[in-house]
Amino acid sequence: MQSELRLMENAKMENGVCSSESVNGGEDVWSCEESNASSADHLVVMVHGILGSDTDWKFGAEQFVKMLPDKVIVHRSERNVAKRTLDGVDVMGERLAEEVLEVIKRKPSVRKISFVAHSVGGLVARYAIGRLCRPPRMENPKDLLVNACEEESKGTIGGLEAMNFITVATPHLGSRGNKQVPFLFGLNALEKAAGLVIHWIFRRTGRHLFLTDEDEGKPPLLRRMVEDHSEYYFMSALRSFKRRVLYSNVGYDHIVGWRTSSIRRNNELPKWEDSLNEKYPHIVYQEHCKAYDPEQHEPILLENDDSDQLEEELVTGLSRVSWEKIDVSFHSSILKFAAHSVIQVKYSYMHSDGADVIQHMIDHFIV
Numbered sequence: 248m249q250s251e252l253r254l255m256e257n258a259k260m261e262n263g264v265c266s267s268e269s270v271n272g273g274e275d276v277w278s279c280e281e282s283n284a285s286s287a288d289h290l291v292v293m294v295h296g297i298l299g300s301d302t303d304w305k306f307g308a309e310q311f312v313k314m315l316p317d318k319v320i321v322h323r324s325e326r327n328v329a330k331r332t333l334d335g336v337d338v339m340g341e342r343l344a345e346e347v348l349e350v351i352k353r354k355p356s357v358r359k360i361s362f363v364a365h366s367v368g369g370l371v372a373r374y375a376i377g378r379l380c381r382p383p384r385m386e387n388p389k390d391l392l393v394n395a396c397e398e399e400s401k402g403t404i405g406g407l408e409a410m411n412f413i414t415v416a417t418p419h420l421g422s423r424g425n426k427q428v429p430f431l432f433g434l435n436a437l438e439k440a441a442g443l444v445i446h447w448i449f450r451r452t453g454r455h456l457f458l459t460d461e462d463e464g465k466p467p468l469l470r471r472m473v474e475d476h477s478e479y480y481f482m483s484a485l486r487s488f489k490r491r492v493l494y495s496n497v498g499y500d501h502i503v504g505w506r507t508s509s510i511r512r513n514n515e516l517p518k519w520e521d522s523l524n525e526k527y528p529h530i531v532y533q534e535h536c537k538a539y540d541p542e543q544h545e546p547i548l549l550e551n552d553d554s555d556q557l558e559e560e561l562v563t564g565l566s567r568v569s570w571e572k573i574d575v576s577f578h579s580s581i582l583k584f585a586a587h588s589v590i591q592v593k594y595s596y597m598h599s600d601g602a603d604v605i606q607h608m609i610d611h612f613i614v
Contacts, residue, residue, distance in 0.1 A: 263316075264309050273325040273346060274301050275354075276308045278316035289359040289410065289614055291321045292347055296366025296591075297332045297452065301325035303365065306595040307605050311612075318614040320357065322350050327371065335451030336367070336468055340374025347379060351405050360404050361411035361488075363608065365591045366503060367452065369417025373472060373481065376412070379405045380484035382475075402480065402487040409487040410613050415494040415604075416590055420507040420561045421469050422456040458557060470557060473564025485568050489613050492571045494604060497531065499577060499586040509572050510565050519574060527603045532574035539566035575604055 259266045265279040277287060291311060293304040301323035308321040326346040327339040351357060364372040382402035403409065454460040458467040465471065472481045485491060495508035497519060505516060519531040575590055577583045580600045588594070589601040 262309075262313075264312050273350075274308075274323045275350070276312050276321040276323065277319075278312055280316065286317045287320045288357055289315075289319045289361065290350065290354060290357040290407065291319050291361045291363060292343075292350070292372070293321060293323045294343065294362065294364035294368035294372045295324065295327075296368045298329055299332065299365075299368070300328045303591065303593050304363070306592040306602075307363065307608075310602075310605050311609055314609045315612070315614060320354060322347075324368075332367065333452050336370045336374055336455045338451070339371040340378060343371055343375040344378040347375065347405055351407065358408060359410050359614075360407040361409075361413070361612070363411075363413045363415070364417065365415045366417055366587065367456070369414030369419065370455070370469070370472075372412070372414070373419075373485070374479075376404050376409075376484035376487075377472065377475075377479045377481035380480040380487060381406070382480050382483040382487070402483055404484065404487060409484075410489050411492065412485060412488040412490070413492040413494070413608060414508075416496055416500055416503045416508050416587055417493070418456060418503045418507045419469075419493075419510050419565060420558050421458045421467075422503075422507070423458045424507075424555070424558050467557070470560060470564075473561055473567075482564070482567065485565075490571060491568060492573060492608075492611075494573045494575060494590060494608075496586045496590055497574050497576045499583045500590070501584070502587045505574075509574065510562060510570060511572075512559075512562055517574065519576065527607045529575050529577055529580075529600065529603055530573060530607055531576045532572075534572050536566070536570045536572060538569045539563065573604075573607065577601070 259268075263279050264276060266274050266276045268274050291308075293301075293308055295301060295303040304323045308323050311319055311321050324343060324346055326342040327334075331342075332339060347360075351360075362372045362376065380402050401409065451460070455468050458469060460467050475481060475483050493509050495505055496503070497505050500508075505511075506513060509516075517532050517534070521531065522528045523530055523533065575586075577586045577589050577600055580586075580589065582589055582598065582600065585598065589598040590604055592598045592601040592605055595602075
């Protein structure tokens with residue numbers, strides 16, 4: 248009861264968009280018209296990146312609600328704010344899963360769920376949905392692994408129908424490897440040195456990103472997250488969504504490289520020229536990649552390089568589900584060197600060039 252009163256006290260209204268702060272952090276956003284709010288049955292969970300907060304998605308959340316007023320309720324997560332983002336992808340994922348369950352309990356009218364996550368938040372969201380997923384019962388439990396490329400059977404996320412899973416500039420393949428962190432200039436010595444000291448700066452999260460967390464003889468966490476493990480249905484969770492989307496910067500993102508954010512090998516990075524549509528001037532390439540069945544393809548032979556081999560395992564594992572890959576370029580923008588934030592429109596007064604990316608998300612969103 249006190250929680251509900253606090254929500255009412257903290258309710259805010261701006262330009263037809265209502266919001267309320269939850270007691271444990273985060274913010275719910277919806278249309279201020281009562282009829283629209285009561286009919287919305289689709290929960291959209293927005294997750295910020297490292298050292299971020301729920302305000303990072305303020306512009307995106309408001310645009311979703313304004314353009315889909317009778318469809319969605321947006322929750323901007325803040326359970327992993329600021330320095331708490333350094334606690335590790337797994338710890339943050341557990342917190343996010345608990346937060347989502349609390350929101351669902353608070354919003355009994357919701358029937359569907361989607362995620363929109365930026366940067367490391369995409370990895371946290373992948374962990375959380377693995378925790379929240381309940382795959383369909385099958386006669387043979389091994390079918391979920393054997394028929395990894397089949398997407399006919401759908402599980403639920405937190406008991407809700409899974410709709411869109413969208414990541415924006417997320418390092419799905421980690422940050423270790425050539426040019427995965429562009430500000431290291433692709434210099435092998437710098438990249439190796441970063442892997443040795445990153446935990447001093449970004450603690451457990453840094454170890455997860457650089458794949459140096461081989462605790463108790465287990466593979467790195469990101470490697471484990473391309474399979475189902477006991478009560479963690481990481482791949483079944485991804486497979487449960489109607490669509491999975493990757494928005495990636497092709498350049499000028501000095502934090503997350505194009506290859507890791509788009510789940511591609513070097514030779515799969517496409518050539519791009521100009522915008523594909525006047526409505527979305529910064530979107531320069533799109534492709535729909537079907538689910539990949541490793542049993543129907545010859546294994547890719549690599550040189551004896553552990554990082555290349557591990558990266559290949561991540562690419563192959565994540566490619567077992569289909570992805571929509573949307574490539575973005577801010578090469579003509581004044582703030583092109585801030586592409587990592589512009590693609591999210593972290594600050595609307597400064598990163599407005601990324602508004603067409605948010606518009607593209609909404610226009611193609613399955614409600």
